[in-house]
Amino acid sequence: MSCYRNCVWDTYYWRFLDDDEENSEQYGELLLARRQYKMRVRINIDNWDDLDFFMRFRLQKSTVRMILDIIQPSLEIDETRSRYIQPLVQLLVALRFYALGSVQIAVADFAGICISSVCRIIRRVSFALAQLWSRFIKMPKTQHELHAASREFYSIAKFPRTIASIDCTHVKIQSPGGDHAENYRNRKSWFSINVQTVSSANLKILNIVARWPGASHDQHIFNNSSLKMQLERGDYGHFIIVGDSGYRNTKYLATPFLRCETAAENLYNESQIRTRNVVERSYGVWKRRFPVLSLGMRVIISTVQLIIVACAVLHNIAIDAKEEVPPPEIEGFEEMLAATVVPNASNTEINDAGCVRDHLVQNYFAQL
Incomplete structure (x- = not known):
């Protein structure tokens, strides 16, 4: 009896023949017969109430509609084509992939779309969102913005003159293969992109660099x-x-002391660490909102980079819209999330001449 099995590309199928069938000694033959297309029910934004929608797509319906208004021109395709996929459906497919953190076939089954279309949609939507980086990811520039940012950071732990906190986090990927694959293996022995971000006091991402392999050191990325x-x-x-102490002390970047010798230095360290903590908290919120950043991505590197920046844009939009942080739905998610941040503490302290740390200790913390 013949046995049929779907191929990976879901277009052709194999027919395996028994030795006794048709007196054939072959193990099988490939029948170049195209499978009949089956139209499946596609996702609709009205299929869920507000809570169910938020749990599945990590954003509120109003926020999704606002995002769609911005990127819809980039998602428009010829409506006369067969099996036309609306821009809203494309956006929901990408959001589901960011929220599911799973293989694309699971998203395809959820959306009622073939896997090849899901692959193209994720890249198209991620590219459209990543293009918005200059609008939603930006450092404070004007004097008013700089002073406002400094006041927000000062209210955390009374650390003066601070406008941002910097660090790196690892976004898990599958092995990219090739001669340079080991460059992406980090110190935790899994493959990743080492992403540098700069955080504001309210956890927004002010600057992002998402192009360095996991083996790159934080200071090298910053340099x-x-x-x-x-x-x-x-x-x-x-x-x-x-x-943190993985960076070099300079006139514009303040890092903690590895060994405190005075009360002022202890006070400095306590204030600096509490102030710096906002960037770590931003990673927790960012990766909880979009679990694909923690669970790993099985796409090519260029698409990974687009997804990282796209999720950063969505993260800032969610903060502006005062979105709630979704709860973790995966057992052990918090422990796995903590493991994605790889510390890069230096063994010895390196100080540039006139570094801001000594100035703050002598002229501010010693007076408290």
């Missing part, structure tokens, strides 16, 4: 970023950013 060039050029005046 090659446009943010460092802006800081050295003095674009932010006397204001500074804070980071």
